[in-house]
Amino acid sequence: MTDPAVALADVRSRIAQAARIAQREGEEVTLIAVSKTHEAPAILPLIEAGQRVFGENRVQEAAAKWPALREAHGGIELHLVGQLQSNKADEAVALFDCIHSLDRPSLVTALARAMDRAGRQVPCFVQVNIGAEEQKGGCAIADLPALLAQARAAELPVVGLMCVPPAGIEAAPFFALLDKLATDHGLAGRSMGMSDDFETAVMLGATHVRVGSALFGARG
Numbered sequence: 001m002t003d004p005a006v007a008l009a010d011v012r013s014r015i016a017q018a019a020r021i022a023q024r025e026g027e028e029v030t031l032i033a034v035s036k037t038h039e040a041p042a043i044l045p046l047i048e049a050g051q052r053v054f055g056e057n058r059v060q061e062a063a064a065k066w067p068a069l070r071e072a073h074g075g076i077e078l079h080l081v082g083q084l085q086s087n088k089a090d091e092a093v094a095l096f097d098c099i100h101s102l103d104r105p106s107l108v109t110a111l112a113r114a115m116d117r118a119g120r121q122v123p124c125f126v127q128v129n130i131g132a133e134e135q136k137g138g139c140a141i142a143d144l145p146a147l148l149a150q151a152r153a154a155e156l157p158v159v160g161l162m163c164v165p166p167a168g169i170e171a172a173p174f175f176a177l178l179d180k181l182a183t184d185h186g187l188a189g190r191s192m193g194m195s196d197d198f199e200t201a202v203m204l205g206a207t208h209v210r211v212g213s214a215l216f217g218a219r220g
């Protein structure tokens with residue numbers, strides 16, 4: 001087991017180094033510590049080391065873990081990085097400060113209603129199926145303009161694009177493509193890069209990296 005505080009310092013310095021190479025400021029990049037499958041005892045050391053932005057991929061799991069952690073520690077920001085079912089939109093809007101998995105028209109409708117009901121605007125990233133993989137979540141590139149238009153019409157706060165590139169091949173071309181799509185659509189946010197490739201993502205314009213195993217160790 002590596003010390004979580006040491007792992008955090010290492011990831012932070014690698015982000016800063018990648019940003020420097022790309023002539024960016026390290027502060028432009030938000031590190032989301034993806035704590036899915038890990039319980040409070042594994043999360044606490046990171047909070048104590050100063051990390052405040054966390055990611056979860058399941059509404060139910062986040063609802064079980066985070067209210068108590070938030071009660072005890074101020075300034076926590078929670079991001080949903082996993083697929084969202086429309087019938088959990090209300091719960092997601094109540095619990096999360098940012099949603100990275102907006103990917104279809106029915107979810108635009110459900111989230112717009114949920115935010116209206118809650119009187120709470122939660123920034124959203126549109127997830128793009130950047131490698132056109134059949135089994136993967138995310139909106140097809142061809143469907144992106146229509147989905148963004150629908151989201152804007154519904155007054156959803158869309159702040160950027162998110163992707164998970166195909167496994168097993170070089171991620172850089174997919175990060176570059178997401179960056180271009182975001183630019184084309186006038187969106188500032190790029191949620192891309194995970195434990196194996198966050199430095200590449202930072203060099204290619206990531207504003208949010210989602211890092212799990214490099215901070216917490218491998219998931220069981």
Ligand SMILES: *Cc1c(COP(=O)(O)O)cnc(C)c1O
Binds near residue numbers: 081194212213214
């Ligand atoms: C689990 C997960 C991550 C973190 O993955 P690691 O490889 O452990 O860093 C990032 N993004 C999404 C969408 C995930 O589901």
